[in-house]
Amino acid sequence: MSIDERDIYEEHVLPHYEDPYHRGHCEVATHAHEGDNPLCGDVVRVEIELDDEGRVRQAWFEGDGCTVSQSSASMLMERIEGMTVEELKQFSAEDMLALFQASLTPNRQKCCLLSWRVLQAAMHSPIDGEDEDAEVDSFGGPSLSEES
Amino acid sequence: MTVTEAFALDAGRFRSDFPVLTTRSRSGAPLAYLDNAASTQHPAAVIDAIADCYRGYYANVHRGIHTLSEESTERYERARKTVARFLNTEHARELIFTAGTTAAINTVARAWGSANVGEGDHILLTMAEHHANIVPWFQLATQVGAHVHFVPLTDDGRLDLESVARMLDALRPKMFAFTAVSNVLGTVNPVAALVEMARERGSATLVDAAQAAPHGPVDVREWGADFVVFSGHKVCGPTGIGVLYGREAVLDAMPPFLGGGAMIHRVTTRGFEPAPLPEKFEAGTPPITEAIGLEAAVEYLGHVGLEAIGRYERQLVERAEAGLREIPGLEILGPAPEHKAGIVSFAIEGIHAHDIAQWLDTRGIAVRAGHHCAMPLHQSLGITASTRASFYFYNTPDEVDAMVDAVGEARDRFRKRGRKRQ
Ligand SMILES: Cc1ncc(COP(=O)(O)O)c(C=O)c1O
Numbered sequence: 001m002s003i004d005e006r007d008i009y010e011e012h013v014l015p016h017y018e019d020p021y022h023r024g025h026c027e028v029a030t031h032a033h034e035g036d037n038p039l040c041g042d043v044v045r046v047e048i049e050l051d052d053e054g055r056v057r058q059a060w061f062e063g064d065g066c067t068v069s070q071s072s073a074s075m076l077m078e079r080i081e082g083m084t085v086e087e088l089k090q091f092s093a094e095d096m097l098a099l100f101q102a103s104l105t106p107n108r109q110k111c112c113l114l115s116w117r118v119l120q121a122a123m124h125s126p127i128d129g130e131d132e133d134a135e136v137d138s139f140g141g142p143s144l145s146e147e148s
Numbered sequence: 149m150t151v152t153e154a155f156a157l158d159a160g161r162f163r164s165d166f167p168v169l170t171t172r173s174r175s176g177a178p179l180a181y182l183d184n185a186a187s188t189q190h191p192a193a194v195i196d197a198i199a200d201c202y203r204g205y206y207a208n209v210h211r212g213i214h215t216l217s218e219e220s221t222e223r224y225e226r227a228r229k230t231v232a233r234f235l236n237t238e239h240a241r242e243l244i245f246t247a248g249t250t251a252a253i254n255t256v257a258r259a260w261g262s263a264n265v266g267e268g269d270h271i272l273l274t275m276a277e278h279h280a281n282i283v284p285w286f287q288l289a290t291q292v293g294a295h296v297h298f299v300p301l302t303d304d305g306r307l308d309l310e311s312v313a314r315m316l317d318a319l320r321p322k323m324f325a326f327t328a329v330s331n332v333l334g335t336v337n338p339v340a341a342l343v344e345m346a347r348e349r350g351s352a353t354l355v356d357a358a359q360a361a362p363h364g365p366v367d368v369r370e371w372g373a374d375f376v377v378f379s380g381h382k383v384c385g386p387t388g389i390g391v392l393y394g395r396e397a398v399l400d401a402m403p404p405f406l407g408g409g410a411m412i413h414r415v416t417t418r419g420f421e422p423a424p425l426p427e428k429f430e431a432g433t434p435p436i437t438e439a440i441g442l443e444a445a446v447e448y449l450g451h452v453g454l455e456a457i458g459r460y461e462r463q464l465v466e467r468a469e470a471g472l473r474e475i476p477g478l479e480i481l482g483p484a485p486e487h488k489a490g491i492v493s494f495a496i497e498g499i500h501a502h503d504i505a506q507w508l509d510t511r512g513i514a515v516r517a518g519h520h521c522a523m524p525l526h527q528s529l530g531i532t533a534s535t536r537a538s539f540y541f542y543n544t545p546d547e548v549d550a551m552v553d554a555v556g557e558a559r560d561r562f563r564k565r566g567r568k569r570q
Contacts, residue, residue, distance in 0.1 A: 015567040040502055040518055041532025066500035
């Protein structure tokens with residue numbers, strides 16, 4: 001990590017980690033999804049309210065895990081409010097990594113992309129049809145932890 | 149640290165044998181490689197032995213009548229004898245080369261297991277096992293309708309011999325498979341005593357020595373187990389090779405596992421007769437250069453001295469734990485240093501293991517973070533992940549101190565301190 005990177009952590013990543021945007025539940029959520037990464041134990045749940053025109057009125061998350069998985073979820077919630085479903089679909093993994101700012105090794109990119117994957121799935125998971133147990137997806141995490 | 153200790157060996161004498169240890173990390177800091185429980189590094193003697201084989205005399209073994217094949221065969225079989233001596237086996241033919249610990253345990257679970265474990269039978273493991281010594285037994289259990297059980301650990305991460313005895317008495321398992329050294333807690337188990345207890349109750353034994361073989365002498369005759377397994381890449385040897393030791397009578401009675409070339413005596417249109425030991429369990433072209441590399445590795449370790457390696461690593465563990473204990477909120481997993489081999493795992497309240505490991509990486513310090521392929525153990529400890537520093541004889545006290553300092557920094561950095569989003 002270079003000096004610049006350390007500043008990004010201090011000024012951008014860690015503030016989102018400690019003082020997250022919309023961590024909690026969305027009482028009027030229309031869509032929700034939860035995903036985890038069993039390899040490192042990161043969990044993120046995303047709850048969003050879409051208005052009649054298919055625009056994100058509110059986005060909330062809950063979760064537990066490393067600074068990267070949790071701060072990136074906060075950044076994502078802050079970023080997507082006001083976006084249309086179409087815009088959300090266009091919001092790519094590269095966009096997510098750019099939003100995070102600090103550069104990440106491939107293994108830690110997976111931590112950063114957890115909330116993004118959960119969000120993509122949430123758009124297809126309207127609350128009515130939600131079956132709690134079936135809603136948890138497991139995504140690949142850092143293979144760091146998997147060899148020894 | 150102010151105490152001056154007399155160290156059991158001088159790491160500086162060996163470091164220059166390891167080309168990678170002279171490299172720098174991406175951050176520019178000197179590399180402090182403290183992930184030896186995952187895989188160790190290679191001295192030039194091992195790298196050269198492999199290169200010499202490829203450059204000078206490589207050919208397939210046991211097949212050709214030509215000179216190269218004869219030389220390769222001779223060197224491959226010499227490697228078997230050397231590694232057999234490393235384990236003090238009675239016969240070299242009790243030493244089967246496999247692809248690694250995982251392959252060796254699967255061989256036993258499939259071949260020995262399907263011949264000896266049936267419906268309603270029990271298999272006993274400990275809570276500290278690596279997934280490699282859990283999953284193959286679950287696979288066997290599912291196939292034949294047997295049951296897998298785990299001996300719980302004491303609060304300080306050790307095996308309580310009375311619990312083991314109770315479970316052996318109650319279950320009378322067909323197999324008691326356990327690790328000699330925990331890859332997470334570092335706990336050294338009393339292998340000979342455990343084997344004895346199992347044998348008295350008619351249970352076969354498999355000892356996972358993947359974390360024991362690197363850190364001290366292994367004497368399979370003193371242990372007395374039916375099977376002992378370990379991996380080359382954790383004893384300064386190459387990947388793709390490991391060892392399955394089995395007592396001759398046990399291996400003779402066990403059906404072959406993989407079928408193919410080299411493991412047969414004769415094949416006809418009606419069937420086959422298996423070859424005698426050790427070929428019976430070495431189907432296909434074996435890991436030839438890998439075996440030769442492993443031979444060079446165990447010879448190198450013999451020259452360093454396995455007793456001294458064990459004592460030195462304990463000194464490094466003591467030093468690391470004394471430093472880590474000063475860090476608020478940090479909990480060291482497992483027993484006191486005198487019961488450990490070269491491994492210190494810890495967790496810091498409120499800080500994820502991956503954040504700690506990444507911070508250490510910025511300082512050029514390689515440690516591992518996660519569940520280390522021991523999810524049941526972490527579940528029993530009530531945590532999802534831990535950070536593990538694992539030492540080898542080429543690590544220095546200075547590297548240990550740098551690791552402790554960097555963990556302290558990581559704790560300060562990731563500690564919540566009222567930062568606000570802008
Ligand atoms: C105790 C233990 N058993 C088994 C293994 C598996 O070894 P391998 O991956 O070399 O097959 C390891 C290390 O990875 C280990 O530490």
